Amino acid sequence: MTRVRLDLFASLDGYTSAGSTPDSPMGEDWGPLTAAYAATRTFREHVLGDTTGGGTTGVDETYAAAFSEGVGAEIMGAAMFGLHTFPDDPDWKGWWGDEPPYGTPVYVLTHTAPRPPIPMAGGTTFHFRDAAIEDVLAEAAEAAAGQDVRIGGGIGTARAFLLAGLVDDLHVMTAPIVLGRGLRVWDDLRGLETTHKLTTEVAESGTIHLTFTR
Amino acid sequence: MTRVRLDLFASLDGYTSAGSTPDSPMGEDWGPLTAAYAATRTFREHVLGDTTGGGTTGVDETYAAAFSEGVGAEIMGAAMFGLHTFPDDPDWKGWWGDEPPYGTPVYVLTHTAPRPPIPMAGGTTFHFRDAAIEDVLAEAAEAAAGQDVRIGGGIGTARAFLLAGLVDDLHVMTAPIVLGRGLRVWDDLRGLETTHKLTTEVAESGTIHLTFTR
Numbered sequence: 001m002t003r004v005r006l007d008l009f010a011s012l013d014g015y016t017s018a019g020s021t022p023d024s025p026m027g028e029d030w031g032p033l034t035a036a037y038a039a040t041r042t043f044r045e046h047v048l049g050d051t052t053g054g055g056t057t058g059v060d061e062t063y064a065a066a067f068s069e070g071v072g073a074e075i076m077g078a079a080m081f082g083l084h085t086f087p088d089d090p091d092w093k094g095w096w097g098d099e100p101p102y103g104t105p106v107y108v109l110t111h112t113a114p115r116p117p118i119p120m121a122g123g124t125t126f127h128f129r130d131a132a133i134e135d136v137l138a139e140a141a142e143a144a145a146g147q148d149v150r151i152g153g154g155i156g157t158a159r160a161f162l163l164a165g166l167v168d169d170l171h172v173m174t175a176p177i178v179l180g181r182g183l184r185v186w187d188d189l190r191g192l193e194t195t196h197k198l199t200t201e202v203a204e205s206g207t208i209h210l211t212f213t214r
Numbered sequence: 215m216t217r218v219r220l221d222l223f224a225s226l227d228g229y230t231s232a233g234s235t236p237d238s239p240m241g242e243d244w245g246p247l248t249a250a251y252a253a254t255r256t257f258r259e260h261v262l263g264d265t266t267g268g269g270t271t272g273v274d275e276t277y278a279a280a281f282s283e284g285v286g287a288e289i290m291g292a293a294m295f296g297l298h299t300f301p302d303d304p305d306w307k308g309w310w311g312d313e314p315p316y317g318t319p320v321y322v323l324t325h326t327a328p329r330p331p332i333p334m335a336g337g338t339t340f341h342f343r344d345a346a347i348e349d350v351l352a353e354a355a356e357a358a359a360g361q362d363v364r365i366g367g368g369i370g371t372a373r374a375f376l377l378a379g380l381v382d383d384l385h386v387m388t389a390p391i392v393l394g395r396g397l398r399v400w401d402d403l404r405g406l407e408t409t410h411k412l413t414t415e416v417a418e419s420g421t422i423h424l425t426f427t428r
């Protein structure tokens with residue numbers, strides 16, 4: 001059965017990176033927030049195309065390897081795709097080059113910049129939707145054909161799905177850093193541990209992996 | 215050498231309990247926040263006087279047993295002592311009965327209600343000080359005679375010492391719950407992991423123990 005999955009990065013104080021710019025699409029705190037994930041063998045191979053077998057192989061890698069397994073469709077916000085950073089470029093195709101690391105349909109939520117689908121190399125096709133998140137989720141679930149739908153971010157889109165109760169599996173990678181600034185991950189989620197079963201695990205990197213599952 | 219220690223309780227979303235009232239001195243979220251600590255053998259024996267040997271004996275107990283070891287003096291805020299809840303009772307002696315579980319000098323910070331020292335059974339004496347936190351700390355360190363000074367809370371007092379850079383050892387017990395409300399623990403502490411060495415550990419209860427040490 002299709003499940004709705006969401007993976008987030010947070011600091012100890014509950015922030016994720018803010019401040020997307022053309023030079024720093026995820027904001028300047030994104031590097032420290034995601035350092036342990038970026039060091040894993042799966043990330044290096046899957047995202048960077050490093051086939052030398054380098055990268056960490058511990059607890060962080062276990063979660064990283066699961067990250068892309070079984071995902072049949074993705075949903076992301078307009079800012080995550082880059083529509084807010086490059087609002088006047090009708091040919092903008094996202095941050096990920098000619099062959100994005102999705103390999104599935106990707107539904108981009110946008111109220112202001114709907115456009116025709118963009119097929120990319122490697123099986124990714126970007127679709128643009130101006131619709132309620134429940135409707136886009138239904139379409140993505142149909143496209144996933146029994147595999148999972150992943151909510152790809154950014155944090156605003158992720159929280160919209162969380163607050164609407166649409167997420168079955170939430171994974172929060174908490175980096176062992178205090179940011180003191182950014183976008184707040186946790187607001188208005190009181191009692192999430194009562195609607196979902198929570199597990200906590202610490203990786204060799206000091207990263208705290210939280211999973212909420214229902 | 216005297217070290218300055220601080221132990222805090224936080225939720226996953228970085229809150230601690232708010233809303234002290236006469237019936238609920240620590241606020242209604244205090245119970246869930248501190249459940250794992252309250253279940254330890256040390257807490258049951260040391261605070262509740264339960265000598266039957268009951269209570270948990272895992273990772274939470276290891277931290278709980280260390281909590282009171284080597285403390286020679288304590289500092290707490292006026293609210294923590296109860297001065298804000300019972301402002302008009304000059305005979306108020308705190309929440310802890312005739313024999314508080316401190317057994318040391320306890321310095322209560324108050325701008326509005328200085329009073330003579332209150333000696334209690336079991337070695338606790340409450341002193342009331344209207345002075346800068348650095349000065350009260352110096353007095354407490356002197357009284358501790360080589361043992362540590364513990365900052366006992368509440369969160370406002372704790373954060374004042376943290377933000378002033380006066381805390382050597384911070385221990386945050388993060389309960390596996392999302393509160394969505396309360397008093398914020400982490401504000402304005404960006405980079406704390408660079409001035410202190412951070413360790414993370416998960417207990418059997420799901421509690422995440424963070425220690426920041428310099």
